[in-house]
Amino acid sequence: MKHTRALAIAAMSLLLIAAGCGARQAKDVPVTAGAGDTAAKVVGVQNVQKAKWGTEAELAADVIPFMELDVVVKVSGDVTQVHKSRGDTVSKDETILEIDKKDMNREKEKVDAALQTAMEQVDKAKKDLADNKKEIELSIAKTKLSISDLERDYAKMRNNFDEGIGEKSALTSMETKLEQARMDLELLNDKQKTLETSNPLSPAEYQLKSAQIAQEEWQRSMSYYDVKSPISGVLIYMPAEVGMTLPSGMAIAKVQQQNVVKIKANLTDAYRRMVQDQAELSFVNPETGETFNGKVIYLASTADLQTKTFELQLQASNTAGKLKPGTRVQLQLNAPQASESITVPADAVLRENGQAYVFVVKGDQVEKRQVQTGKTKDSQQEITSGLDGSEKIVTRGQLRLQDGEHVTIEQK
Incomplete structure (x- = not known):
């Protein structure tokens, strides 16, 4: 009996404790208000702006010489003088080094002698031509005089023969002499014409031209023994030293x-x-x-x-x-022309799962609007799509907003 009474008292105590705890929990939990009873949030807003954005970028580029040429040796020989070294500044056609010229100096004597001989041959040929022309002219003149005399004598003998006082043989002999004289004159005229229409000096002039070409070739070859810079610039490679033997075609320096x-x-x-x-x-x-x-x-x-x-x-x-x-x-x-784009404060743009959005104010509510962003400059964000420029967006208080929430615009 006592045991039964004790159990009843214990059960009653547990019920009283549970009831007290439930009352305290109900007192601590606030009552949830309906959506229509939520107070509008105060936000700062700003009209969307348009601004010109210049397209700018930086790109690494290489500095290279405007021109870089090899200095090529065109003749073989020993280096006798070096005038420039690596790192020196050179001008176009400035001598960098010299190659031994002894053999070329000996060759010059031969070239000069050949040229002198050819010039003398041309002078002699010109004198011979003048003498020949003068001789032919004199021969023509003498032959013409001879023909004139023969024609006069022939006419007299013909008259005598016609009168019966001359011999036929004498007349025939005179005719032969006259014909021979005329043939001689024709031959002299042909020689004179040949002298006038041809160039008897050609062989001598050809020899002279050949000698002149040989001298020009020597002068050009001689210039190769002074190795010169092809352009103005800086020697970035130049290993030549006095006494070094250089083969023809070797690139001995770089400018x-x-x-x-x-x-x-x-x-x-x-x-x-x-x-x-x-x-x-x-x-x-x-x-x-x-x-x-x-x-x-x-x-x-x-x-x-x-x-x-x-x-x-x-x-x-x-x-x-x-x-x-x-x-x-x-x-x-x-870019030469800056483009006009929609611009908003960079802080107004929020991101969620890699997607940018802003809150657009529509009446007393906000719309969560997805946008595409462009460049950022001076705390301003370019918007390439999603806004048309007529909107008013939330610039303060946007972090605690949700799509469709009621808002109150703060008074400035």
């Missing part, structure tokens, strides 16, 4: 033209479109921060099959030597 340089870069198609109509581009030396300008001298119209890029070359003045071939610069790619 870079550095007062003008090229800036070379490989562009993607997007970058190529940015610069295709521009005559000049700027670039920056990253070591000094100095900006330079270069003239566009080449822009490939087709892409390289391997790199899928378009080659660009600029020409830039480098008289001060600040641009070193082999270094790199930063090419400034700027």
Whole structure:
């Protein structure tokens, strides 16, 4: 009996404890209000703006010499003098080194002698031609006089023969002499014509021309023994020393033209479109921060099959030597015309699962609007799609908003 009463008292105590705990829990949990009873959130807003965005980009480019040529030895021989060394500045046609000229000096004596002989032969041929012409002219004159005398004597003998006082044999002999004289005159006239229409000096003049060509060839060959720079620039390779024997055709030095340089870069198609109509581009030396300008001298119209890029070359003045071939610069790619785009404060753009969105105010509610973003500059974000420019967006308080929520615009 006592045991039964104890159990009843224990059960009653547990019920009282449970009831007390439930009352406390109900008191601590707030009552959920309906959606219509939620207070509107206060937000800051701003009209969407439009601004011009310039297209800008930087691209690494290589500085290369405008021209680089080998100095090639055109004759073989021993080096007798070296005038320039590696790193020296040279001018176009300036002598870099000299090759032994002893054999060429001996050859000059032969060439000069041949030329002198040929000149004397031409002078002699001219004198002989003048003498021949004069001799023929005199012979023609004498023959004409002889013919005139023969014709007069023949006429007299013919008259005598006709009168019966002359002999037939004498008349026939006179006719023969007259005919022979006329034939001699015809032969002399042919010789004179030949002298006038032909060039008896040709053999001698040919010898003279050959001697002159030989002398010109010697002079040209002699110039090869003074090895000269083909362009103005800097010797970047020059190992020659006195006493060294050089074979013909050897590249003994290399000259870079550095007062003008090229800036070379490989562009993607997007970058190529940015610069295709521009005559000049700027670039920056990253070591000094100095900006330079270069003239566009080449822009490939087709892409390289391997790199899928378009080659660009600029020409830039480098008289001060600040641009070193082999270094790199930063090419400034700027579109010539800036485009007008929709712009919003960068903080107004939120992201969720990699997608950008903003809250657009419509009456007393907000719409969660998905947008596409472009460039960012000075705390402003370019919007490329999703807004048409007439919207008002939330710029403060957007982090605690949800799509469709009621809002109150804060008073400034």
